[in-house]
């Protein structure tokens with residue numbers, strides 16, 4: 111692959127404030143790059159240095175192996191087009207005229223538009239699905255339509271590189287996907303090199319082939335979405351905790367913000383401790399919400415690698431662990447009991463029981479005085495793989511005190527709140 115844009119020790123400052131502090135990057139022909147980073151980290155400034163709308167203090171920028179400064183304006187416009195952040199058009203032009211402006215670098219002064227210009231404008235209107243808007247006034251378009259027109263104008267320059275600064279920032283989710291689908295099409299089919307600045311980590315992860323994470327004017331990380339969007343990179347650059355899962359459609363990382371209230375260090379806002387006995391992903395619908403409500407949560411015994419174990423680990427929760435696919439050992443049961451003894455409430459999800467994890471059910475018999483919520487929306491018979499042993503223990507448990515059967519998962523939070531109130535009331 112050959113280089114399209116290269117920078118060496120690129121530095122830039124506004125007045126005396128250093129913004130870009132020595133950027134070395136290589137973008138190759140056909141790349142689809144997403145530049146990400148927090149507010150003020152220097153993304154737009156970098157993009158403007160790459161498009162020559164700002165001039166670096168020191169260092170170099172090369173475009174297709176030639177120093178950027180050596181391009182004439184016309185040659186540069188034929189090579190590289192920009193979709194700026196604020197694509198407002200102040201005049202009352204119609205869509206066709208706006209897109210035709212992209213042909214300026216190819217037109218001699220005072221010359222009429224050529225047939226080639228018209229043909230190219232028609233082509234780019236087709237690709238960007240703006241033909242039907244041809245006669246419309248640019249200011250009468252929706253945000254998504256206007257953005258397609260601005261992209262069409264950039265494409266009419268017949269560039270090899272397209273630079274876009276937050277192309278979807280003011281668009282709703284439907285238009286966001288539409289614009290990125292268009293960029294993907296242009297990248298794959300027209301072999302356009304695309305460099306886009308975005309705040310949307312998930313959109314960028316899903317569409318861009320490479321990411322560049324900027325922090326304080328330096329490249330903090332670069333590479334594939336998996337390489338760049340790690341929990342620790344995000345923690346360090348954005349100072350925030352996230353959950354990272356795989357997007358099942360794209361197989362790329364998908365990031366969910368963990369609300370500050372749910373972070374381990376903020377969790378002491380409630381004194382109420384809950385111990386959860388789970389497995390097989392039975393906590394996925396409620397665990398992070400419960401955490402964000404401020405409860406102190408422990409779990410056990412979970413097999414390492416189990417879906418609930420993974421989630422609990424990502425959330426930084428304390429838990430009793432067993433080896434993957436192994437039976438729970440006595441030592442692990444003891445650890446589990448220690449946690450339970452500190453808890454104000456036990457939740458038993460609707461996990462299936464086999465001989466390997468039956469100890470997770472049995473342990474409840476030892477805590478008759480603790481309140482227990484038992485998920486009951488899947489009958490015990492349907493998740494008993496112990497030839498009836500689990501059902502036997504379950505039925506015995508139901509005869510004891512302090513059991514609260516949960517028939518509908520939606521009622522979990524109100525049930526917890528109710529029990530919390532009565533428990534706290536008792537302590538007062």
Ligand SMILES: Nc1ncnc2c1ncn2[C@@H]1O[C@H](COP(=O)(O)OP(=O)(O)OP(=O)(O)O)[C@@H](O)[C@H]1O
Pocket residue numbers: 124125129147148149150151152153154155156
């Ligand atoms: N014209 C300007 N004059 C002075 N300072 C500026 C100018 N433009 C940007 N800055 C400052 O330079 C820094 C980097 O800005 P830049 O717009 O490149 O960041 P960004 O990563 O694109 O931010 P955002 O995500 O908020 O758009 C910021 O501190 C900003 O305030």
